[in-house]
Structure formats: C-alpha cells, structure tokens
Amino acid sequence: MTSDKVKVFTKAFGFFIPYLGRTALQRVAAVGHRWSWQNTPDAKNVVVLGGSFAGIELVKRLSETLPTGYKAIWIEKNSHLNFSFNFPRYSVLEGHEHAAFIPYDGIAKNAPAGIFTRIQDKAIGVTENNQIQLASGDNIDFEYLAIATGSSQPLPVQVTSTERNKGCHELQGVQKTIKASQKIAIIGGGAVGVEIASDIKDFYPDKEVTLVHSRGQLLNNFGKRFGDYTLNALRDELQIRVLLNERPAIPGNFARGAALKFSDGHEEQFDLVIGCTGQRPNSSVLAAAYPNTLAKNSRILVRSTLQVFDSTDAKKDLPMFAFGDVADHPGPRMARAGLMQSEVVLDNILAKINGQPANRTYTPNWFVEGAIKLTLGKKHEVTYAMDNDGSDIMMPDRNGKLDLEIESAWKRYGVDFKEVRKGKTEAEPEVQVPAAVQV
Ligand SMILES: Cc1cc2nc3c(=O)[nH]c(=O)nc-3n(C[C@H](O)[C@H](O)[C@H](O)COP(=O)(O)OP(=O)(O)OC[C@H]3O[C@@H](n4cnc5c(N)ncnc54)[C@H](O)[C@@H]3O)c2cc1C
Structure with a gap:
C-alpha cells in the first residue's frame, strides 16, 4: 500500500x-x-x-x-x-x-x-x-x-422528480422502505450495488442483506484485486451474503415482497429487492x-x-x-x-x-478520469485507479465521514453550505414508493 x-x-x-x-x-x-x-x-x-x-x-x-x-x-x-x-x-x-x-x-x-x-x-x-x-x-x-x-x-441511483423537495421525498421513501424491510436483496455488484448493500448492513446490522451479481467478480469493470478486496470486506467484515454468477429475473428496481429465482431452481422470498443494474x-x-x-x-x-x-x-x-x-x-x-x-x-x-x-x-x-472512491459501510472507503497499461493502485481508509463531505461539493459549485437549511424539507408527508417500479 x-x-x-x-x-x-x-x-x-x-x-x-x-x-x-x-x-x-x-x-x-x-x-x-x-x-x-x-x-x-x-x-x-x-x-x-x-x-x-x-x-x-x-x-x-x-x-x-x-x-x-x-x-x-x-x-x-x-x-x-x-x-x-x-x-x-x-x-x-x-x-x-x-x-x-x-x-x-x-x-x-x-x-x-x-x-x-x-x-x-x-x-x-x-x-x-x-x-x-x-x-x-x-x-x-x-x-x-x-x-x-x-x-x-x-x-435509488437517480430520482424522477425535477424539483428538489419532491426528490428529497423520493429518497426519504427509499430510506423508510429499507428501514421497514428485514430481508433485502440487492441485484448488481457494481459500485452502486456494493455501496447500498454495505450501507444497509452497516447501518442496520440485524437485517439480512444479500448481494446478487451476474459475474464471478464484484466490480468487474475494475481490476481483480479491487473486486477481491471488496468481496472480503462484504462477506467477512459486514456478514453480507454475496451470490456470484447469478442472474435472476429482476421483479422491478424497487420491489417490495418479491421473489427471486436462482440458477439451481430454488426461489427465495425477500421483503425488498433493489435493482442496481443498467444505465x-x-x-x-x-x-x-x-x-x-x-x-x-x-x-x-x-x-x-x-x-x-x-x-x-x-x-x-x-x-x-x-x-x-x-x-x-x-x-x-x-x-x-x-x-x-x-x-x-x-x-x-x-x-x-x-x-x-x-x-x-x-x-x-x-x-485520473477512471479513479473511484468506493464506500464499504459507514467509515470504510477504498480509492482505486487503474492505468492505461493495466497497473493499478488501491488505498483503503477507515475514516470516512457519514455525510461523505457534501459540504465540499457545495463549495466546489460556488454555494454556501449554510444555504442548505433554506427550503429544507422538514415535515415530509407519507411517501408512496411504488411497490414495483419496472426498470
Ligand atoms: C453512486 C455513484 C457514484 C459515483 N461516483 C463517482 C465519482 O466518485 N467520481 C466520478 O468521476 N464519477 C462518479 N460517478 C459517475 C458519475 O456520476 C457520472 O459519470 C456522471 O454523473 C456523468 O455526468 P454527465 O453530466 O455526463 O451526466 P449526468 O450526471 O447523467 O447528467 C445529465 C444531466 O442532463 C439532464 N438532462 C437529461 N436529459 C435532459 C433533457 N432531455 N432535457 C434537459 N435536461 C436533461 C439531467 O437532468 C442531468 O442533470 C458516480 C456515479 C454513481 C451512480
């Protein structure tokens, strides 16, 4: 290192x-x-x-x-x-x-x-x-x-609303649904799937979290040592169940009370299935x-x-x-x-x-352009970059901030972070996240 x-x-x-x-x-x-x-x-x-x-x-x-x-x-x-x-x-x-x-x-x-x-x-x-x-x-x-x-x-990768308050309500709906679900499957072992799976398990250790990925390596768009490191962190540290080489049909990108069918033919019921695939x-x-x-x-x-x-x-x-x-x-x-x-x-x-x-x-x-900082739970972060010749660097860190230092992003875009209080959506109404939103 x-x-x-x-x-x-x-x-x-x-x-x-x-x-x-x-x-x-x-x-x-x-x-x-x-x-x-x-x-x-x-x-x-x-x-x-x-x-x-x-x-x-x-x-x-x-x-x-x-x-x-x-x-x-x-x-x-x-x-x-x-x-x-x-x-x-x-x-x-x-x-x-x-x-x-x-x-x-x-x-x-x-x-x-x-x-x-x-x-x-x-x-x-x-x-x-x-x-x-x-x-x-x-x-x-x-x-x-x-x-x-x-x-x-x-x-949860993007919101559909074009207005900030409604966008906030969409994210609040996701938070509530995750909080209310005990057995959760995340489909897609790219950066987004890995981050959501590890956050759910780190914030709510009692939940049963399964990450399902279609390939033999997590984060397969990056180098093998990054995928291996991530797999160990998820399985051994966070106790997340990781299923590789599995491609079940996705019931919707945010489906409550849905079943997944795996390659050996067995079907399993989940309180929530979150799809993190496809752009x-x-x-x-x-x-x-x-x-x-x-x-x-x-x-x-x-x-x-x-x-x-x-x-x-x-x-x-x-x-x-x-x-x-x-x-x-x-x-x-x-x-x-x-x-x-x-x-x-x-x-x-x-x-x-x-x-x-x-x-x-x-x-x-x-x-420079392909470098990524991946979160693996509340404080664990890994910076990874691969060069044109295939050589790579990987730097783990255990001091990540809970809000991911959003204040610095505001500064980068020329706005005072104190403005964040303006129009903050305090008392949100009950949010309806559709039972299954098709991808
Ligand atoms: C969880 C996550 C973490 C990431 N972390 C990093 C990172 O650490 N570093 C990094 O470099 N990259 C990161 N990425 C990748 C990065 O987010 C994308 O590469 C980046 O968003 C692409 O920027 P863009 O401006 O091309 O497109 P987008 O960010 O997709 O923005 C497109 C914009 O166009 C607008 N738009 C689209 N259609 C229309 C239309 N018809 N009319 C008007 N407006 C329209 C949209 O509203 C949007 O604002 C991350 C991605 C994710 C999902």
Missing part, C-alpha cells in the same frame, strides 16, 4: 501541477474577458443541454471565453444539481438527503451579465434547422449545440431528426474531437458536440472524464467560431 501511495503522489503531481497552472491562467484571462465581452441583441446561441457534472463545466468555461456576438443558453430539467454520488448513502442514512440537491446559483456567478441564461425545461427534440424543442413548447435556436444529457437509472443513455433528443447519430448502445456517436457524426454520412459537418456519459467516447463513464472532455468541446467550439477547424481531440487518462 505504501508503494500505491507513492504512485498516486507521483501521478497526481504530474497531472495536477500542469492542470492547476492552466486553471490559474484561465482565471486571469476570465478577468479580462469580463470587461471585454459585450451583450449584443443579435448574439448567436451556443446551447449546452444538460446541467450536471459535464454540462456545468462547459457552461462555466463558455461564460469566461465566448467572444462578443455569442452567448450561452443552458437547458437543464432539474431545479438543482442532483449530487448523485451520494444518493446510495442518502438512501440509507436519514436526514441528509436535502444536501444532495445543490443550488445552481453559484455557477459562473462572476460571468459578465447576460452571457448565459439557464432555462429549466426538458429538451424533447432537435430540428434539422438547428433548433432545440422544449417540453414547454418553446424552441431555441442554436449556432452550436453541446449535449451532456448523461444517462438514466431508476431509484439508459439520454440520447432521445436526436432520435427523430438524426437517428444515424446514435450507436447501437443508444449513446451518441462522436469523433475523437467529440463532434457528433452521422454514421451514414460521416463527413457531414454537424454543429453538435456530445460529451460525458451520453457520448460514445473511449473514456470512462465518470464525472472527471466529463470535466476533461468539456475542455475539448470548448476549444473546438471556439475554433469553429473563429473559422478554424475543430481539431482538438480527446484521449482518456484512465488513471
């Missing part, structure tokens, strides 16, 4: 020093830009669709760099940033869910007035004459479009007008420049980019990858505005 720490330090140093240098230069340039940018009535729109980990980064940078004659329009259906990293923990731990909904007020708050507008609405389509169609009935013109609509997963890319906005920009996995086809392309006419120059989890890029589906990609999209949009070719390309840095 000591050599892992040395490797992390060396890698982080090599990455973050130039990164911090670039960021410092950007801050200085932003000050000059604030004074020089002018709000003109005929300014053309650069539209950013999606305001989560990837989209926010592009909005911030566009508002520091767009030349006079252009402005950013940011379309996001949610009222707050849904800090979904913490949703598994806040599905079990009570009283913190409101902190996972971070106000958008702090984003680009020093930008010149008028350079960006946030619209809370759902995009339902893109037309061939460069307009976004919104659920409200409005249409927004764009000169360039950057799509960062991510992917969808049902509760659906939110790419339907392109489906009607640009069906050939979608890959078989429903992600959006992108060149190495992250510009969207049509598979039937790959040379066609579409004024669209896609990045983050919705794009069919070669990097990890992680927030840090979205951050890195936002810089590529920014440079390419600015190049096009200046009449230059969009030729900055994205090459994933797996070690």
Whole structure:
C-alpha cells in the first residue's frame, strides 16, 4: 500500500501541477474577458443541454471565453444539481438527503451579465434547422449545440422528480422502505450495488442483506484485486451474503415482497429487492431528426474531437458536440472524464467560431478520469485507479465521514453550505414508493 501511495503522489503531481497552472491562467484571462465581452441583441446561441457534472463545466468555461456576438443558453430539467454520488448513502442514512440537491446559483456567478441564461425545461427534440424543442413548447435556436444529457437509472441511483423537495421525498421513501424491510436483496455488484448493500448492513446490522451479481467478480469493470478486496470486506467484515454468477429475473428496481429465482431452481422470498443494474443513455433528443447519430448502445456517436457524426454520412459537418456519459467516447463513464472532455468541446467550439477547424481531440487518462472512491459501510472507503497499461493502485481508509463531505461539493459549485437549511424539507408527508417500479 505504501508503494500505491507513492504512485498516486507521483501521478497526481504530474497531472495536477500542469492542470492547476492552466486553471490559474484561465482565471486571469476570465478577468479580462469580463470587461471585454459585450451583450449584443443579435448574439448567436451556443446551447449546452444538460446541467450536471459535464454540462456545468462547459457552461462555466463558455461564460469566461465566448467572444462578443455569442452567448450561452443552458437547458437543464432539474431545479438543482442532483449530487448523485451520494444518493446510495442518502438512501440509507436519514436526514441528509436535502444536501444532495445543490443550488445552481453559484455557477459562473462572476460571468459578465447576460452571457448565459439557464432555462429549466426538458429538451424533447432537435430540428434539422438547428433548433432545440422544449417540453414547454418553446424552441431555441442554436449556432452550436453541446449535449451532456448523461444517462438514466431508476431509484435509488437517480430520482424522477425535477424539483428538489419532491426528490428529497423520493429518497426519504427509499430510506423508510429499507428501514421497514428485514430481508433485502440487492441485484448488481457494481459500485452502486456494493455501496447500498454495505450501507444497509452497516447501518442496520440485524437485517439480512444479500448481494446478487451476474459475474464471478464484484466490480468487474475494475481490476481483480479491487473486486477481491471488496468481496472480503462484504462477506467477512459486514456478514453480507454475496451470490456470484447469478442472474435472476429482476421483479422491478424497487420491489417490495418479491421473489427471486436462482440458477439451481430454488426461489427465495425477500421483503425488498433493489435493482442496481443498467444505465439508459439520454440520447432521445436526436432520435427523430438524426437517428444515424446514435450507436447501437443508444449513446451518441462522436469523433475523437467529440463532434457528433452521422454514421451514414460521416463527413457531414454537424454543429453538435456530445460529451460525458451520453457520448460514445473511449473514456470512462465518470464525472472527471466529463470535466476533461468539456475542455475539448470548448476549444473546438471556439475554433469553429473563429473559422478554424475543430481539431482538438480527446484521449482518456484512465488513471485520473477512471479513479473511484468506493464506500464499504459507514467509515470504510477504498480509492482505486487503474492505468492505461493495466497497473493499478488501491488505498483503503477507515475514516470516512457519514455525510461523505457534501459540504465540499457545495463549495466546489460556488454555494454556501449554510444555504442548505433554506427550503429544507422538514415535515415530509407519507411517501408512496411504488411497490414495483419496472426498470
Ligand atoms: C453512486 C455513484 C457514484 C459515483 N461516483 C463517482 C465519482 O466518485 N467520481 C466520478 O468521476 N464519477 C462518479 N460517478 C459517475 C458519475 O456520476 C457520472 O459519470 C456522471 O454523473 C456523468 O455526468 P454527465 O453530466 O455526463 O451526466 P449526468 O450526471 O447523467 O447528467 C445529465 C444531466 O442532463 C439532464 N438532462 C437529461 N436529459 C435532459 C433533457 N432531455 N432535457 C434537459 N435536461 C436533461 C439531467 O437532468 C442531468 O442533470 C458516480 C456515479 C454513481 C451512480
């Protein structure tokens, strides 16, 4: 583990020093830009669709760099940033869910007035004459479009409500249902399934918790030693029953009083079955007008420049980019990858505005972008990262914080954590979580 720490330090140093240098230069340039940018009535729109980990980064940078004659329009259906990293923990731990909904007020708050507008609405389509169609009935013109609509997963990974209070109520409903259930099965041994299983067992040691995974190794998208370490922690420390190589039919992603049938033919009844599998890319906005920009996995086809392309006419120059989890890029589906990609999209949009070719390309840095901090119960955390050559580092820690240090996320998005008290959903009504929500 000591050599892992040395490797992390060396890698982080090599990455973050130039990164911090670039960021410092950007801050200085932003000050000059604030004074020089002018709000003109005929300014053309650069539209950013999606305001989560990837989209926010592009909005911030566009508002520091767009030349006079252009402005950013940011379309996001949610009222707050849904800090979904913490949703598994806040599905079990009570009283913190409101902190996972971070106000958008702090984003680009020093930008010149008028350079960006946030619209809370759902995009339902893109037309061939460069307009976004919104659920409200409005249409927004764009000169360039950057799509960062991510992917969808049902509760408890994501909430369906677009408003914070209703989202809180959904998480409170999950907490209550988990608390009221004695025998619980979690299906899916990826990061979310592992985190929920270990939190349920650590917060409620008397419950019977079973984690069911279709592969022979937990966390099979990562290296074997991470999977083995996690299996030991779950089985030996937390006394969770882990069933590998089992693929029972899922009765619903949050099904109460449901049975699972296993490969040996036996059927077992559970008070609650939580499905933690499957992500659906939110790419339907392109489906009607640009069906050939979608890959078989429903992600959006992108060149190495992250510009969207049509598979039937790959040379066609579409004024669209896609990045983050919705794009069919070669990097990890992680927030840090979205951050890195936002810089590529920014440079390419600015190049096009200046009449230059969009030729900055994205090459994933797996070690930095694919690193994960996994929780294995209340205090046990493991940081894991794998390099492009297959070598990896793993660093366990036993000092995790119950609220997963959400305060620092608020700070990162420019809002004072004291604001968390505003509009806190104190007296929640009785929440109805559907008996079985189909995936
Ligand atoms: C439990 C958990 C823990 C994680 N931990 C980490 C971690 O530690 N580090 C890390 O780097 N990554 C982590 N990830 C992965 C990370 O959350 C994703 O990679 C990241 O959310 C992708 O960001 P995104 O902006 O591309 O998409 P999303 O986060 O999915 O956001 C898409 C946004 O687009 C909006 N949207 C979608 N469709 C529309 C529409 N039609 N109209 C308007 N708005 C729309 C959505 O409301 C949403 O705000 C974790 C994931 C989970 C589930």
